[in-house]
Amino acid sequence: MKTPCMxxxxxxxxxxxLWIIPLLIGRRKLIKKGVQETLLTFDDGPSEVTEELLNVLDQCQCRACFFLLGEEMVKRREVVQKILNHGHAVGIHGYSHKHPLKMFFWDQKKDLEKAYQVFLDQGIPVSYYRAPHGAYTWASLFFCKKHDLDIVHWTGLVGDWKLEQEETLLQRLLDLSGPGHVLVLHDGSKGTANPLCKIRIPHLVLRLHEALKDTSAPLGRWEE
Ligand SMILES: [Zn+2]
Structure with a gap:
């Protein structure tokens, strides 16, 4: 083989x-050890649907972890406070939800630090991070190391942002439920195919709760 080709x-x-290592580190399947319930997480909020979702989660006696976007937090500061008041955990999901693999290292670093600053400004301690689009990079790994954040990926992603039948989504959620399994749904339309999809999420959560409540892995409470 010629030298230039080599x-x-x-x-x-x-x-x-260099591309695959951070992706594999971030995407290690996370099944929470010692947890008997199915755990819910919500990405991309806060949104105009969050408060309805909080009421539904109260009905289910379920505590979730919300991965919030900095630019949505500054628009809905009082909703962020309600998430905390209802006993849920929060994590960083970036500031703008731009795809990390489409950003230069320094731009992504700036975006992440901007998101972290919003948590500081709003007086919210934070210890979790989930990458937008599940795309972990060196910038996100360095960011997590610097701020001592735990990466929380998911074990179950069902495509709730697509225009699919609720029955289909519910069945997928049930198939992916289990002790310590971490499911992700979306509380917002950032990066989603259709903003209208999020409207049905509270109803879907209620149905999931009904379907799981008498099983060995009902919806549970996210513990810090
Ligand atoms: Zn997202």
Missing amino acids: ILLLLFVIGFI
Whole structure:
């Protein structure tokens, strides 16, 4: 093989390794050990649906973890406070929800620090991080290390942002439920295909609760 081709191949291999390592670290399947219930998480909020969702979660006696976007938090500061008042945990999901793999390292670093600053400004301690689109990068790994944040990926993603039948989504959620399993739904339309989809999420959660309540892994409470 000619030298220029070998250099190109080598660069490709190095680039691939640099891309895949943070993705694999961030996406390690997370089944919470010692937890008997199914756990819920909500990404992309707060939104205009959050308060209805909080009422439904109260009915289910379920405590979730909300992965919030900085730019939505500044628009709905009082809703963020309600999430905390209802006993839920919160984590960082970036500021703008731009795809991390489409951003330069420094731009992503800036976006993450901006999100962290919003938590500081609103006086909210935070210890979790989930990457937008589940795309973990070196910038996000360094950010988590710097601020001592635990990465929380998911074990179950059902496509609730797509225009699909509620029955289909419910069945997927049931299939993915189990002791310590972490499901993700969306409390907002950032990065989703159709903003109208989020409207049905509270109803879907209620149905999931009804379907799971007498099983060995009902919806549970997210403990810090
Ligand atoms: Zn998201």
